[in-house]
Amino acid sequence: MTDLLIVILLGIVEGVTEFLPVSSTGHLILAGALLGLPEADAxxxxxxxxxxxxxxxxxxxGRFMIVARGLLRREPQAIAFTRNVLLGFLPAALVGAVAYKAIKAVLEAPVIAPTVVAIALIVGGIAILVIERFAPPSKGGMVEDMSWRTALGVGxxxxxxxxxxxxxxxxxxMGARTMGVSRETAAEYSFFLAIPTMLGATALTLWKSRHELSGAHVGSIAIGFVVSFLVAMVVIRWFMSIVAKHGFQPFAWYRIVAGAVALIAIFLH
Structure with missing residues (x-):
């Protein structure tokens, strides 16, 4: 298998899993370990x-443009939307900045990371099943209708x-669901929260790793970037339709099975 094909496959894995509650980073770690790809680092x-x-x-x-125009007019709904996204982003920004080296070390540990991923997949799957079963009744409303306490708690x-x-x-x-946010709004909030969170993580990672990047490495990242973008365009719409019809249980069972299979593969390796 060529390096180009492996990078494309990892881009597909990222595009498929980024917005599903199954851990895109975890899948990339497992895929990288399985394929033995040097570029599959943090x-x-x-x-x-x-x-x-x-x-x-x-x-x-379109939604972002409405919010932008609303901010210029100081509309309460637009201000509340922006506040909730920023409050949800703040805790991860602070923790990520402080614990960057420790997080990177865990992500790149050749044995520990895959094992941690497998266990986390199983535990997370069980947690989703429990939360879906006992989550409080939905309060309804959209992202801008969430309280600042809910947004900060999710963050x-x-x-x-x-x-x-x-x-x-x-x-x-799942954090939003425990606070009474509806499935659809919780999923949308997760999408929107991903933007500042991953922009910040990417900027910090590129800055910290600027001396380690080679031309080939940058090329691999660029290809993976494009592939993940194209795949995610399709997956986001599919994900929302699945959530509306079946909730999050299918993803919980997938996590449990995938984690168990990964653990067996790790111990048999």
């Missing part, structure tokens, strides 16, 4: 996520995603 894994984030910007462009829970395999989207969506 820098590659984090930066190509930006391609999937760009898909959110494109698909929700704190998003920090759990710094553990490989936990899933950023899973932590934010």
């Amino acid at each position: 820098t590659f894994d984090i930066v190509i996520q930006l391609g999937a984030i760009l898909a959110v910007v494109v698909l929700f462009w 704190v829970l998003q920090c759990l995603a710094m553990i490989p395999g936990v899933s950023r989207s899973g932590a934010t969506i």
Whole structure:
């Protein structure tokens, strides 16, 4: 298998998993370990996520323009939307800046990271099943209708995603569900929260790794970026339709099965 094909496959993995509550970083770590790809390090894994984030910007462009015009007019709904996204982003920004080296070390550990990912997949799957079963009744409303306490609480829970395999989207969506946010709004909030979170993570990673990047490395990242963007454009729409019909249980069972299979593969390796 050529390096180009492997990079494309990892881009597909990222595009498919970024917005599903199954952990895109965890899947990239497992795929990289399985394929033995040198480029499948923390820098590659984090930066190509930006391609999937760009898909959110494109698909929700109209919504963002409404918010932008509302901010210029000082409309309460636009201000509340922006406040909630920024409050949800703040905890991850602070923790990420302080714990960058520790997080990167875990992501790049050749044995520890895949094992942590597998265990986190299983535990996260069980958590989703429990939350879906006992979540409080939905309060209704959109992202801008969430209270600032709910937004900040979801932001704190998003920090759990710094553990490989936990899933950023899973932590934010399930966190919002425990606070009475509807499935659809929780999913949308996770999409919007991904934009500043991953922009910040990408900027920090590129700056910290600027002396390590080679031309070939940058080329691999660029290809993975484009592939993840194209795939995510399709997956986001599909994800929302699945959530509306079946909730999050299908993803919980997938996590449990995938984590168990990964653990078996790791111990048999």
